[in-house]
Amino acid sequence: MTKHFIIIILLGVLLAVFTVAMQDIEVLYNTALKSYLIEGVIPRGFVETGSRNLVTAILLDYRLFDSLFEAGILLIAVSGIIWISKHDIEEKNAQFMYDKYKTPDLFVTFSRLVYPLMLTFGFYVIVNGHLSPGGGFQGGAIVASAILILYYIDHDKETNIGLIVTVEKFLYIAILLFASLSIFTRGTYFTNVFPPTASPDVQAIYLVILNIMIGFKVALGLWAIFTAFLKEGR
Amino acid sequence: MLNVTMIELTAYALQVLLIILAIAIVVHRNNGTIIILITSFSLVTASLYIINKAPDVAIAEVAIGSAIIPLIYVISISRQREFIVLDKAMDDFIISDNQFTGVGYILLKRFTDLYHLELNITNDARLCSLGAGRDQLLCEQTNVDLIITKDEETNTYILKGKKSSVLLQKLDSMAKDYDNIEVVQFKDRDFGD
């Protein structure tokens, strides 16, 4: 009990110091940042990158290097989870005497209706990432959760996890190559292929293609993670 | 306090709700309830992201934080409730008279009920056909917790499992009352390198 009491006191100290620190931040913040936003990002962001959604502009252009490694984390985690979950014994997939998984019929019917809708919504989010909220990562996650519904409709489904992972790796290589195409047109890595002077509509082509590739990569990665969890040890 | 708008009021209410949910998650003991709590926690944070004018983050949070992650939690918690037994003996130890009334079944059922586990028994032909030498490998690498074999000469049933598992030691102490049941514990093979 003393342990709980001491930790609460320690955390209270942290909270008090943070409260003091917050007052400094509020003073500093408006001077440093607001001017930069008004002068730099708001007027120039759309023209420079071709994306109305400035979050996508940052993810896919200004800080594409981060996003590549963000996708890389997913890639690593997929391979790691699959490596940890699989075993060396060839005879697997044991049938249990009573496996209690029975999805309710209502849920199956409902899922059959929702599944195409979710898939469409996912694609919409991916493709329109530069105009409206969304983008490759979010859309990919939505597509992945749509695919996961399939497992509830039909859980004897056989998934070739090796194929998914291989396609995912190839997509990642393709993303890396596509993102570095700008070395030929602009002389630098990881930015838009088209020069900043090109019209935003032309620049948007690059964003859409990159979003689609990232979206598929993320969807495949999450699908593979989920399959690995379902098949763990079986 | 006069110019507090509706949105700000909602934001405060949601933040207080968030704190309550966080405390509930930290304090609560039942993992099944916590999954529901964490899903609602994730939804509340998503709405707070929208109030903070970050729809992109909100979509990401809803898609990942409240759809895929809770599903993974569900799987991993349900895996922690099951106790998988591979029945290689295949006689009346488990099933007698086409019903689960064998001696071994009653013992195992009593054991799993005591520790809130779900008993899963398999006699899958492919796994049973593996030789006795690979029993340890099977225990270590797949999620089989217990293997039942029969020694024909002494007519005793041998339950094999990992020594490192707490559950097996508890089963060992429970099985001491039975004469014809022997529990074998595999030592952890230290590969060293």
Place this chain on the structure above:
Amino acid sequence: MQFIPVYLIFIPVITALFIYVFKNKHINYLALVAQLAMTILLIMYFTAYGDNPEATLFVFGDWDARVGISLYNDRLSISFMFLTIFTWWMVLIYTFNFRETDHNFLFFLMFLQGVFLGFLQSNDLFNLFVFLELTTIIVTILIAFKKTGDAYRAGIYYELINVSGVLFFLLGIIILYNSFGTINLLAIKAGLEGMEDLTALRMAYIFLMVGASVKAALFPLYTWLPKAHGVAQSGISALLSGLIVKGGLYLFIRINDMFSPANYSYSDFFFVVGGITAGIGVMFALSQKDIKQILAYHTVSQVGIMMMGLSSLPTNDLFYGGLYHVFNHALFKSLLFLGAGVIIKAYRSKKVADIRGVMRTMPVVSILMIVGMLSITGAPLFNGFISKTIIKYGIYDQEWKYWILFFVNIGTATSFIKMSQIFFGPRPMTIILKDAPQRLSMIIIAFSCVMLGTLYIPISSGYFGVDLSYITPFGLIPLYDYIATLTIGFCFYKLVIEKDVTMVRYIREFKVSFETANYLMIGYVVALVTYFIIL
């Protein structure tokens, strides 16, 4: 030429992907080819830009540095990069099995190299965060790679504690971003110039320091290190102890460099933390019976010694002592771990008590191991001596600091006297494995240990511009010193450790649970807050 940093990051990443995708016996050799290409590229880069770090600033996409991500290399990061590529060469040669099934392992190993090189060069706080998290995830997978119970246990402990530590780092980033409107290290350094002393900035410094301390395994946060390093495969342990732990120290140097305009007096605090870390590490190492656990706890204690050096201001010689020790430790600790791996493989046991007669069965490996032991205990003519002597000279005027170092040295000597029993005794009936590539990498490391121990004057004055001519490894005084330390250590071993008194047994069985480790982390944060803000 200016894109070489990008190539250095992405060559290993793409190699890793190809190895994973093609799953072919021959494609594994691509790793060696990539390693060779990277070595050449790095040498080219060093000859071109080694003298003017300003020219190496490189922003992706040529954007405004306030939004874009930039890479920046100075002497420090380039020397760390040389160390990285060297260590990876050694680990690759050591673990290369010429088998088809290697592709998973090589995938993670090569990807980690790209990530670590990116981490060393990044000039952006959030980018550093991403690389830190990636390092955590890949190292977790590499620790759990053996798929035994210990490996899983150590992996999840490592992952969760590092993730929660790195979340503090993210909190620091948030405060800094909201204070300066940028997360560029150089821009923040410029912004701190002439900035008044605010609580918020001190808070940010503290949070960033917590992230670095967790990664570097400083005193209350070291608990993950022995678990992780003692359990992983020996090649991976060598990599983790030799290099990845230094990532935290590198972060410490970079953050202190970034906050140098603010003039926080951090020296005393981190010296004490380093001293306690060194003492605790030695104490636990003395009580262990498992070779790899002993070596892992020695990593903790050596990190403490490095911290004692690095905690001083970068203009002091003491700082260079710490920095030099970082490199020396990377060499001798990976040598010791690799040697321990060969021995464990041959004897199929990790216990010191079970292993006897290594000198008879594996003469080459035992000579190399002895080189490593002489280095870590600070024998003259080996590299450990140089850095320990610089640190000793740096703290000569303050007696209490000198005594800390003295006791750590005696503890180190004692525990390696204990470990050296494995060389003596009768030859057991064991199978000798084929270990030619393993021996090759160990010989190279041992050779460079001796090189750094004898040719330290041209290296240090030519590269960092530090004059080390006051150190005399050939004289008789250091030799007497060393022999005296060994004698005291031997007496201590015979009187206390060998008898396995209750105290030693108690220390051996002392385990820090995960929640206690987090408890200590909060305590560490509050201690930092107390030192930097309240006092």
Place this chain on the structure above:
Amino acid sequence: MDPILTFVVILIGFYGLSTSTNIIKSVFCVTIIESGVILLFLNLGNLDGGTIPIVGEGVTMIADPLPQALMITTIVIGSTVTALALMLCIKVFHHYGTVEWAEILRREEGK
């Protein structure tokens, strides 16, 4: 909206991390801390009078887009960390028969 209230959520997460004895509970707490950190960053980036960060005609002030982009990265990182931790957790349970930290760490090798 108050950053202090958000910081309280983070601290509750740390409280849970340093008192919970269960692996699953620790993973939950890491998730809580992460959400709290994300919310804190977005909260501070939400400038007065700003709209969502999509530029069009007549938009003069927006919420800061950089924190939002960074936080999407953090969400993806956090989810992968959680997934990996849960997979290891399943394996730990399978090996040791329990997910209590103290119980697991007590089972040392060779005993």
